[in-house]
Amino acid sequence: MSSRGGKQKKGNVTSEQEEEEQPLQAVLVADSFNRRFFPISKDQPRALLPLGNVAMIDYTLEFLTSTGVQETFVFCCWMSNKIKDHLLKSKWCRPTSPNVVHIITSDLYRSLGDVLRDVDAKNLVRNDFILVYGDVVSNIDVSQALQEHRHRRKVDKNISVMTMVFKESSPGHKSRCEEDDVIVAMDSKSKRFSMGTDEFEIRHDLLDCHISICSPQVAELFTDNFDYQTRNDFVRGILVNEEILGNQIHLYVTQDGYGARVSNLQMYDSVSSDMVRRWVYPLTPEANFTDQQGQGCTHSRHNVYRGAEVSLGHGSQMEENVLIGRDTSIGANCHISNSVIGNNCTIGDNVVLDRAHMWNNVHISSNVEIHQSVVCDGAVVKEAVRLNKQCVLAYNVVIGPNLSLPEGTVVSMHHPEEEEEDDDDEFLSDDQEVGHSKDKTRQKAFNPAEVGPEGKGYIWKASMNDTEDEELAQCLWGLVLNPDPESDSESEASEESQDRTFQLEVLGTLQRGLEENIVCDNLVLEINSLKYAYNITLKEVMQILTRVVLEYPFQQQGTQLTTLQYTGSLLPLLKTWSPVFKNYIKRAQDHLDCLSAVEELFLEQDTHQTAMVKVLMKMYQLEILEEEAILKWFSTGATNDKSRQLRKNQGLQKFIQWLKEAEDESSEEGE
Amino acid sequence: MELQAVLMAAGGGSRMMDLTYNTPKPLLPVGNKPLIWYPLNLLERVGFEEVIVITTKEVQKMISTDPKVKLDVKMKLDLVCIQEDADMGTADALRHIQQKVKTDVLVVSCDLITDAALHEVVDLFRAHNATLSMLMSKAHEFTETVPGQKGKKKTGEQRDFVGVDGTGKRLLFMANEADLDEGVVIRKSIMRKHPRMHIKTGLVDAHLYCLKKSVVDFLADNKSISSIRGELVPYLVRKQFSKSTNSPKVIDETHQNLKKNDSNVNLEIQISSRDEELLHLTQERSCWNDHRGDMSDAYHGGRLRCYVHIMDEGICYRVNTLAAYIEANRLAPKLFDEPAVHPSAVVSERCLIGADSIIGASCQISDKTSIKRSTIGVSTTVREKVKVTNSIIMHGVTIEEGCNIQGSVICSNAVIGRGADIKYCLVGSAQRIEPDALPFETLLRPPCLRSTLTPTSTHRSTHTQCLFKQLNRNNTCLC
Numbered sequence A: 001m002s003s004r005g006g007k008q009k010k011g012n013v014t015s016e017q018e019e020e021e022q023p024l025q026a027v028l029v030a031d032s033f034n035r036r037f038f039p040i041s042k043d044q045p046r047a048l049l050p051l052g053n054v055a056m057i058d059y060t061l062e063f064l065t066s067t068g069v070q071e072t073f074v075f076c077c078w079m080s081n082k083i084k085d086h087l088l089k090s091k092w093c094r095p096t097s098p099n100v101v102h103i104i105t106s107d108l109y110r111s112l113g114d115v116l117r118d119v120d121a122k123n124l125v126r127n128d129f130i131l132v133y134g135d136v137v138s139n140i141d142v143s144q145a146l147q148e149h150r151h152r153r154k155v156d157k158n159i160s161v162m163t164m165v166f167k168e169s170s171p172g173h174k175s176r177c178e179e180d181d182v183i184v185a186m187d188s189k190s191k192r193f194s195m196g197t198d199e200f201e202i203r204h205d206l207l208d209c210h211i212s213i214c215s216p217q218v219a220e221l222f223t224d225n226f227d228y229q230t231r232n233d234f235v236r237g238i239l240v241n242e243e244i245l246g247n248q249i250h251l252y253v254t255q256d257g258y259g260a261r262v263s264n265l266q267m268y269d270s271v272s273s274d275m276v277r278r279w280v281y282p283l284t285p286e287a288n289f290t291d292q293q294g295q296g297c298t299h300s301r302h303n304v305y306r307g308a309e310v311s312l313g314h315g316s317q318m319e320e321n322v323l324i325g326r327d328t329s330i331g332a333n334c335h336i337s338n339s340v341i342g343n344n345c346t347i348g349d350n351v352v353l354d355r356a357h358m359w360n361n362v363h364i365s366s367n368v369e370i371h372q373s374v375v376c377d378g379a380v381v382k383e384a385v386r387l388n389k390q391c392v393l394a395y396n397v398v399i400g401p402n403l404s405l406p407e408g409t410v411v412s413m414h415h416p417e418e419e420e421e422d423d424d425d426e427f428l429s430d431d432q433e434v435g436h437s438k439d440k441t442r443q444k445a446f447n448p449a450e451v452g453p454e455g456k457g458y459i460w461k462a463s464m465n466d467t468e469d470e471e472l473a474q475c476l477w478g479l480v481l482n483p484d485p486e487s488d489s490e491s492e493a494s495e496e497s498q499d500r501t502f503q504l505e506v507l508g509t510l511q512r513g514l515e516e517n518i519v520c521d522n523l524v525l526e527i528n529s530l531k532y533a534y535n536i537t538l539k540e541v542m543q544i545l546t547r548v549v550l551e552y553p554f555q556q557q558g559t560q561l562t563t564l565q566y567t568g569s570l571l572p573l574l575k576t577w578s579p580v581f582k583n584y585i586k587r588a589q590d591h592l593d594c595l596s597a598v599e600e601l602f603l604e605q606d607t608h609q610t611a612m613v614k615v616l617m618k619m620y621q622l623e624i625l626e627e628e629a630i631l632k633w634f635s636t637g638a639t640n641d642k643s644r645q646l647r648k649n650q651g652l653q654k655f656i657q658w659l660k661e662a663e664d665e666s667s668e669e670g671e
Numbered sequence B: 001m002e003l004q005a006v007l008m009a010a011g012g013g014s015r016m017m018d019l020t021y022n023t024p025k026p027l028l029p030v031g032n033k034p035l036i037w038y039p040l041n042l043l044e045r046v047g048f049e050e051v052i053v054i055t056t057k058e059v060q061k062m063i064s065t066d067p068k069v070k071l072d073v074k075m076k077l078d079l080v081c082i083q084e085d086a087d088m089g090t091a092d093a094l095r096h097i098q099q100k101v102k103t104d105v106l107v108v109s110c111d112l113i114t115d116a117a118l119h120e121v122v123d124l125f126r127a128h129n130a131t132l133s134m135l136m137s138k139a140h141e142f143t144e145t146v147p148g149q150k151g152k153k154k155t156g157e158q159r160d161f162v163g164v165d166g167t168g169k170r171l172l173f174m175a176n177e178a179d180l181d182e183g184v185v186i187r188k189s190i191m192r193k194h195p196r197m198h199i200k201t202g203l204v205d206a207h208l209y210c211l212k213k214s215v216v217d218f219l220a221d222n223k224s225i226s227s228i229r230g231e232l233v234p235y236l237v238r239k240q241f242s243k244s245t246n247s248p249k250v251i252d253e254t255h256q257n258l259k260k261n262d263s264n265v266n267l268e269i270q271i272s273s274r275d276e277e278l279l280h281l282t283q284e285r286s287c288w289n290d291h292r293g294d295m296s297d298a299y300h301g302g303r304l305r306c307y308v309h310i311m312d313e314g315i316c317y318r319v320n321t322l323a324a325y326i327e328a329n330r331l332a333p334k335l336f337d338e339p340a341v342h343p344s345a346v347v348s349e350r351c352l353i354g355a356d357s358i359i360g361a362s363c364q365i366s367d368k369t370s371i372k373r374s375t376i377g378v379s380t381t382v383r384e385k386v387k388v389t390n391s392i393i394m395h396g397v398t399i400e401e402g403c404n405i406q407g408s409v410i411c412s413n414a415v416i417g418r419g420a421d422i423k424y425c426l427v428g429s430a431q432r433i434e435p436d437a438l439p440f441e442t443l444l445r446p447p448c449l450r451s452t453l454t455p456t457s458t459h460r461s462t463h464t465q466c467l468f469k470q471l472n473r474n475n476t477c478l479c
Helices: A002-007 A010-021 A056-066 A080-089 A112-122 A143-155 A216-224 A231-240 A265-276 A416-421 A431-442 A490-516 A520-534 A538-557 A563-584 A588-604 A606-621 A627-636 A641-647 A650-670 B014-020 B037-045 B057-065 B090-096 B118-127 B188-193 B213-221 B228-239 B248-260 B276-285 B322-335 B453-473
Strands: A025-029 A071-076 A100-105 A129-133 A136-138 A160-168 A184-187 A199-203 A206-214 A248-254 A259-261 A297-300 A304-307 A322-324 A335-337 A352-354 A369-371 A385-387 A403-405 A410-412 A458-460 B003-009 B050-055 B076-081 B104-109 B112-114 B132-138 B160-164 B171-176 B196-200 B203-211 B306-311 B316-318 B370-372 B387-389 B404-406 B421-423
Touching: A025 A056, A025 A112, A056 A071, A056 A080, A056 A129, A056 A136, A071 A080, A071 A112, A080 A100, A112 A216, A112 A231, A136 A206, A143 A160, A143 A206, A143 A248, A160 A216, A160 A231, A160 A259, A206 A216, A206 A248, A206 A259, A216 A231, A231 A248, A259 A265, A416 A458, A490 A520, A490 A538, A490 A563, A520 A538, A520 A563, A538 A563, A538 A588, A563 A606, A588 A606, A588 A627, A588 A641, A606 A627, A606 A650, A627 A650, A641 A650, B003 B037, B003 B090, B014 B322, B037 B104, B037 B112, B037 B118, B057 B076, B090 B104, B090 B213, B090 B228, B104 B213, B112 B203, B112 B322, B118 B132, B118 B203, B118 B306, B132 B228, B160 B203, B160 B306, B171 B196, B171 B228, B171 B306, B203 B213, B203 B228, B203 B316, B213 B228, B228 B306, B316 B322
Parallel strands: A025 A071, A025 A129, A071 A100, A160 A248, A304 A322, A335 A352, A352 A369, A369 A385, A385 A403, B003 B050, B003 B104, B050 B076, B132 B306, B370 B387, B387 B404, B404 B421
Antiparallel strands: A129 A206, A136 A259, A160 A206, A184 A199, A199 B196, A297 A304, A410 A458, B104 B203, B112 B316, B132 B203, B160 B171, B160 B196
């Protein structure tokens, strides 16, 4: 540092030192601005949900503090009171805390963009800051990234506005969120997001930790672009305008360390199990980094953690990766593996828990089986209940007895319809809201078939099919995306339908032209404009036009026409529209294309094949088609049996014969 | 015999018609050796004893009769002629000699001048039991001034996007700018298997390929493919990740079916070699794989694999344009160590010849002549007081007294009149330059060529792209 300072002009040295003396700041957004964790987050904001018996926001704050952040602005919106209460009680608000936490609440934040605009308006940040969400669990040492970021800013005069922290993890890794499956194009040398250069790298093995180091300009840019809502908007905006504005975004890729955002329950499950398996060291359950009384626990073999006053019945086994909170009692002959059990829980006899996440004050009766499910505070599971994979029991739900919940069941004390009713108020404070809604829901009876005879709670349907894409992502457990079907035929389908609509439009135009007696020139103009609107090639225009005209009698009078009737109605039409045809059929190739369109149609309408000669004759007489083209088509155009058959038609043979003779005569005359 | 070498020497040199209108491209002199000598020498150096040379009747005749194009190689040349006017592509040519192909083949183009270590390419082929391995090199900027093109902006050839994996060897993706409608599209299934992909541009394909014999057999069944570079290679690269090749079982089944049913459009390429079973067993037992992050088997079970060796340094030129031709002439002397002045040349003692120049056999260089950074061809006569700098003089040229030639290319049998001052010009074959003429940056060639030159060459390249498109999307070519 000193050597670099020495190179600078003297005047800058002081300012630079000042810069470095300034405390490192962080912006923590304690709101997800989505409803992914509904209905759980109806009672508790996401940042306060326990992960390994510690609120998620504590992990984030611990991470920030350990990287040297000295001042953190926590922005809360949804249930801000609860978050505020939690923080005020925590060690972060003690006077000894190395990290000064400022809590800023507003009900008006609707997105990350709003928060950062407020940061700019209040002029909170003076220097580079770290931007994280309140649900990020990480032990990455970002000081290296911070240094790189500062260095870039010094060298390149503030061109780099953001450095995003990524962790290497191969596709298919458990901690990769399916929805957040990023593919990054970067310049391997300068670690910059880019596509333009001669050589770049496309990486699919990166995990977005949702930790970004931002320059103060980021807040300004959010103010300037009031349409930026999320960080994705911002990144896209910067990359698109890179050449104009000259701002760049860089990446920092780390190979070790742990960083993940708990963005859905799938991620909650994997982060929680990684936690218990000590991947986030030094943030481990027994470390009690929140420094709260009674939170301590002991760590023994196979990653089994026990809090204070835990009682374990005779014959119960804690196989591996089990965390049990304080004052929890477990009955006899239980089998527990890969699970987290909160404080003050009671568990009966013969209970099987696998990948269960039980929060505080949960009561589980005997003979219960729980697999990969979340049981929130105060829930009661009665005798002989079985929770299959990915079930969620929200706060204070009662289930059972003697019931098996199918996979993916979500039970909440809140009625699902209630959500729709107060859709607009979702960001308002909840206290009165909950009381109010409880009154309402009490009137609706619980369904014993769904939650058991003594059960309390409503099933939340995981029906997402009828909603928009944006809400599709609201599934608690996240999406399981199907691998992309390896076809590139998508565009073709749409093209086909384009042709179809074009054909209908042409038909309509001609029909109107006939009814209103529109001049052919105007028809041509209309068809031309349609051509551009549907992006149809000239060749296709002509083919479609031919088809429309030839099908016109069927269109108007039904398909039951006799051949005689058909030709009778078609021939005058041809005469009327011959200028339109002439406009499109000019080159030799056009003639052939037109003929093949005629042929195609008559191959389909094989009962009317005799009419074909008359049509061709008429077109020849109207000088729409030239004799050479017809002869050429006749001699060369046959590609399959059917068209060969068609050419054997007697009338057609005669017509061709006649044409040939006429040609000979005319050539003789010419001589 | 592990590999059979096949040399493609039937190309017309359509992108440098100025030079090739009466000397076929394989026989153009580069450093006083015919162009075809360089790939032949390359093959000879690594120990090939026999080469199949695909060429035209004209070239064959000239090789056997014309003493100036003596090839000077010890290898056995198996000359196969194809019709010139048939417009056969490289893949067509390969199909033509299918009967002769007994093992895997190494296909080389006749316009390749390189000092690359061939074993790198072949080792990739061997180590990974690859279907295709090829050679690429960083593109070189041409520094010399090209006659008639000074100041003109280089017609930017469309860039190729080449995607390789983290090791830089496995070829994952290939696309030409011309075929991309909006940006590069890469299938996610590829990314899932190879999460790190380096996309490189600014590479030249050396047109040197190792191909499995099964590919040649595949060509025989698929007559629609006519060019190796334009169609076959992209096809193979794409096929690596299409579904059916990923599951070996399916292949085996379809293999049976395909034998009977040749009309099947989705022909799979069979990679069956002598040791197939053993190799398969090794792969199964081995804990080695070419990716990380999951436990799936080596190569993800894909049996069609393409590799590329990318040269970082060294000489690698494809002599297919005038600029490349001039550059190659400048660098060619570095590739072989022979005396700069041929012993049979008669060089006056009172003349100045730079160390970076080459004087061909039976030349006559008279007094007070200065030759710098130039190549003088066989049986050329240079009279007194001539100054030649940065130029290429081909065979049998006569340069009269007092000429000044700078940055030019003088084709065979031209006669330069007394006192002419030629700067940055191309003098066509057997042209006569009047005494005291002062051409500057012009192409002096027979009148018949003048009008047709550029259009044909550009059309040809765009047309191949169209064919390529057709193959991709079944669109019709609008050329």
